[in-house]
């Protein structure tokens with residue numbers, strides 16, 4: 605199999621091995637070996653072999669290559685490269701990741717809600733479906749919807765949490781959502797009819813004191829560090845007195861632009877993660893009081909999505925083409941390692957407008 609893909613390019617066209625390996629070396633030289641290596645796998649013109657892909661990405665390198673993997677390119681180059689990527693609009697980055705095809709994500713995510721965010725595996729016997737319900741219930745308790753509350757979700761995905769809240773409260777009219785994915789918007793219009801709008805929650809203006817509760821699950825990661833203070837200020841203004849902000853997202857342990865920030869552009873173009881401390885400081889500076897904070901393990905969810913994609917391979921490829929199938933296998937396995945090596949953690953905050 606490796607012999608065959610070494611002769612083809614990104615679109616499956618025949619490619620001379622010299623060109624293929626030149627591209628790999630060039631990308632590794634500019635963006636670092638992690639980027640070059642992962643992109644080389646994504647380019648395979650056939651569906652990746654699942655065990656081989658997982659093992660290649662979890663491979664324990666010789667200490668020198670491992671050092672190179674974690675330290676090249678040097679920090680000033682990482683910053684320059686990243687800054688070039690961060691000029692692209694959020695809309696373009698979101699479309700590239702999320703507008704693959706709804707059927708593709710149906711093949712990967714939990715069947716019941718299609719949550720695209722870390723689940724709460726409370727018992728080792730929990731299925732993905734059960735774990736996503738556990739998470740939904742925990743976030744529901746943090747939001748604590750009351751009759752008459754105006755509730756807004758930033759980055760509402762396939763309406764998973766909106767559906768959960770509506771089912772629990774019997775109330776749909778005061779639930780609102782924003783997304784930048786046209787596929788998700790169309791999915792909601794066709795299936796559920798929630799008040800979901802195609803809006804950029806980073807750049808938009810919010811109605812003053814328009815909401816009692818605002819929450820986001822797995823969407824805050826898309827807000828670039830320099831945008832965070834401004835968006836928090838707007839959210840603070842958009843909440844009624846004593847309003848509540850609930851946030852579930854993943855963040856870094858360090859402020860020092862890791863190599864993974866460059867490799868991450870392969871899957872989430874135009875996004876950059878911030879450090880835990882940066883978030884905490886920004887919440888407090890914007891006038892929020894931290895009421896509760898918990899930490900969660902993303903690895904079991906990532907592994908379930910990986911196994912779902914492999915199990916539903918033909919549907920996923922029909923909907924999203926080989927390129928997206930391979931890209932997601934690579935992204936899920938690489939993200940698993942990213943969490944396993946302790947580079948990032950999933951956090952959940954309940955905040956109150958002070």
Ligand SMILES: C[S@@+](CC[C@H](N)C(=O)[O-])C[C@H]1O[C@@H](n2cnc3c(N)ncnc32)[C@H](O)[C@@H]1O
Nearest residue numbers: 719720721759761783784785804805821823826
């Ligand atoms: C990983 S999905 C999570 C979806 C959902 N919250 C869930 O838990 O399944 C991220 C969501 O954030 C949305 N999103 C990201 N950046 C956004 C922005 N600037 N404005 C609006 N929506 C955004 C995407 O469109 C997508 O719906």
